[in-house]
Amino acid sequence: QQQVKQSPQSLIVQKGGISIINCAYENTAFDYFPWYQQFPGKGPALLIAIRPDVSEKKEGRFTISFNKSAKQFSLHIMDSQPGDSATYFCAASKTGTASKLTFGTGTRLQVTL
Amino acid sequence: KAGVTQTPRYLIKTRGQQVTLSCSPISGHRSVSWYQQTPGQGLQFLFEYFSETQRNKGNFPGRFSGRQFSNSRSEMNVSTLELGDSALYLCASSLGLGQETQYFGPGTRLLVL
Numbered sequence: 001q002q003q004v005k006q007s008p009q010s011l012i013v014q015k016g017g018i019s020i021i022n023c024a025y026e027n028t029a030f031d032y033f034p035w036y037q038q039f040p041g042k043g044p045a046l047l048i049a050i051r052p053d054v055s056e057k058k059e060g061r062f063t064i065s066f067n068k069s070a071k072q073f074s075l076h077i078m079d080s081q082p083g084d085s086a087t088y089f090c091a092a093s094k095t096g097t098a099s100k101l102t103f104g105t106g107t108r109l110q111v112t113l
Numbered sequence: 114k115a116g117v118t119q120t121p122r123y124l125i126k127t128r129g130q131q132v133t134l135s136c137s138p139i140s141g142h143r144s145v146s147w148y149q150q151t152p153g154q155g156l157q158f159l160f161e162y163f164s165e166t167q168r169n170k171g172n173f174p175g176r177f178s179g180r181q182f183s184n185s186r187s188e189m190n191v192s193t194l195e196l197g198d199s200a201l202y203l204c205a206s207s208l209g210l211g212q213e214t215q216y217f218g219p220g221t222r223l224l225v226l
Contacts, residue, residue, distance in 0.1 A: 032213050043117070043203050043217030044156070089156060098213040099146045099205070100169045103156035 003027050004092050006104025013111050019077040021107045023090035026071065030092040034101070035064065035075045038087045047088075048075070080111045114140055117206050117218035125224045131192040134221045138185050138206030144168075145187040146215060147179060150201040159202075162187050163210040191223075199225045 005024045013019045025033075031052055036044035050057045050064040050073065057064045063076040077084055090104040118137045126132050138145050146169075147159040158171040162181035179189040185206075191198055201222050205215040 034213070036217075041219065043205075043219050045217065046214060049213065091156075093213070096211065097169050098211045099144060099161050099207055099215055100158050100171070101148075101156075101215070102158070105155045 003030075003102050004090060004104045006090050006107060008107060009105070010108045011110070013077075013080045013109065015080065015082060015111055015113050017080050017111075019080045019084070019109055019111070020074060021088055021090070021109070022072065022074045023104050024070075024072045025092050025102075027092070027094070027102075028071070029094045030102075031095055032093045032098060033064070033066065033073050034091050035062075036089045036091060036103075038089065038106075044089060077109075080109075082111045082113060085109055085111050117204055117216055119202075119204050119218040119221050121221060122219065123222050123224075125226065126194050127226050128194055128196060130194050131190060132194060132223060133188055133190045134202055134204075134223075136187045136189075136204030136206075136218060138187070138204075139216055141208065142206035142216070143185050143209050144207045144212060145181055145185065146205045146207075147187070147189050148203040148205065148217075149173070150203055150220070151199075156203070159189065161210075168210055194225045196225050199223060 034049035035047045037047045038044040061078045066073045091101040144163045146161040161169040181187045201220040203220045205217045
């Protein structure tokens with residue numbers, strides 16, 4: 001049972017454009033929502049994370065938008081750069097089992113010149 | 114500070130064999146989690162260890178086991194290997210139990226022939 005659905009599977013964005021990746025979750029007990037970035041041959045690296053008590057969190061060019069009623073959250077990458085080309089995973093976990101992350105299926109982002 | 118290290122990085126085994134993978138967490142981190150990453154199933158949580166005890170477990174058969182040593186280093190073992198066990202096995206460490214921020218290692222790529 002996939003508890004976190006992620007879309008799109010792949011995304012091509014021009015340099016300077018906005019990349020948007022969406023995730024939806026089913027388990028209302030989830031209360032921690034991180035995004036991870038993974039480059040080929042590397043492990044995932046934490047990019048940004050949000051809790052349900054806020055609707056938006058911004059760190060540099062990366063913004064998470066969170067809609068608790070819709071059980072959806074999204075990652076926006078502003079001014080996308082070729083160096084952002086990677087696979088992005090959303091994830092979710094709940095208090096008490098915070099390290100037991102349930103991951104989305106991943107989005108392969110390619111930023112073209 | 115050195116990151117999470119995993120050994121070996123690559124491994125080839127045949128069906129029926131067993132394998133042991135090793136993970137050294139970031140210095141000072143006491144919680145270690147293991148994940149399996151495959152193209153078909155994505156990233157799936159295997160188990161978490163803290164203070165030498167398994168604290169959380171994912172939905173994997175008993176062939177997958179692990180342990181943690183007093184210095185927080187962890188090993189995972191897969192017995193009676195199957196072709197479907199071919200995957201990237203990722204280790205992640207965090208400061209303590211319930212700490213949300215996890216730092217992933219580069220993974221061990223296991224190929225079962």
